[in-house]
Amino acid sequence: xxxxxxxxxxxxxxxxxxxxxxxxxxxxxxxxxxxxxxxxxxxxxxxxxxxxxxxxxxxxxxxxxxxxxxxxxxxxxxxxxxxxxxxxxxxxxxxxxxxxxxxxxxxxxxxxxxxxxxxxxxxxxxxxxxxxxxxxxxxxxxxxxxxxxxxxxxxxxxxxxxxxxxxxxxxxxxxxxxxxxxxxxxxxxxxxxxxxxxxxxxxxxxxxxxxx
Numbered sequence: 001x002x003x004x005x006x007x008x009x010x011x012x013x014x015x016x017x018x019x020x021x022x023x024x025x026x027x028x029x030x031x032x033x034x035x036x037x038x039x040x041x042x043x044x045x046x047x048x049x050x051x052x053x054x055x056x057x058x059x060x061x062x063x064x065x066x067x068x069x070x071x072x073x074x075x076x077x078x079x080x081x082x083x084x085x086x087x088x089x090x091x092x093x094x095x096x097x098x099x100x101x102x103x104x105x106x107x108x109x110x111x112x113x114x115x116x117x118x119x120x121x122x123x124x125x126x127x128x129x130x131x132x133x134x135x136x137x138x139x140x141x142x143x144x145x146x147x148x149x150x151x152x153x154x155x156x157x158x159x160x161x162x163x164x165x166x167x168x169x170x171x172x173x174x175x176x177x178x179x180x181x182x183x184x185x186x187x188x189x190x191x192x193x194x195x196x197x198x199x200x201x202x203x204x205x206x207x208x209x210x211x212x
Contacts, residue, residue, distance in 0.1 A: 003027055003042060009086055010079040012040055028091060038076060039089040048085060061087055063130055063153050071121035073151040092149050098137035117148035118211060126204040135210040136191045
């Protein structure tokens with residue numbers, strides 16, 4: 001569902017398109033109630049009838065909402081209007097790490113600072129039993145003040161707590177029989193751990209592989 005400038009999604013008025021990915025299109029929008037700019041990640045209307053895709057989109061809201069960390073892009077809510085469903089996200093200025101890499105070598109000191117902040121974001125997520133599953137330079141933003149934000153937990157899953165029964169009944173961010181079952185591959189091939197590329201179960205070590 002392509003949105004044009006001026007389109008309203010609930011209290012949010014679209015001002016520009018930022019980009020798009022496998023989980024939907026991303027727009028800049030203005031919160032007409034709180035008078036602030038946000039990012040809207042909209043799932044195309046044609047795909048809302050796909051139960052698996054829709055469940056993954058809704059799960060992203062739950063996962064992001066549980067991650068409160070200065071190096072993780074924040075979520076403000078989940079908005080529905082007509083056939084559109086959108087995550088309302090923190091609008092983060094600055095290039096992606098992929099953009100920075102494309103410009104040429106990054107000075108060692110700066111690269112180490114960026115890497116350290118990514119590691120802190122992953123540690124915070126892993127401590128809550130959440131893995132990213134699609135960590136790559138395009139999913140990392142570097143703000144003008146040097147703050148790093150890890151984005152797009154659309155493929156994230158919560159790892160079963162040790163000793164759990166695997167049902168996921170007590171954890172709304174666990175998706176055990178949907179996007180994580182044996183043989184289903186999700187992520188970006190160039191950054192996948194071998195077990196992820198083979199469709200095997202993954203844990204936080206897959207993020208460390210992608211990070212490294």
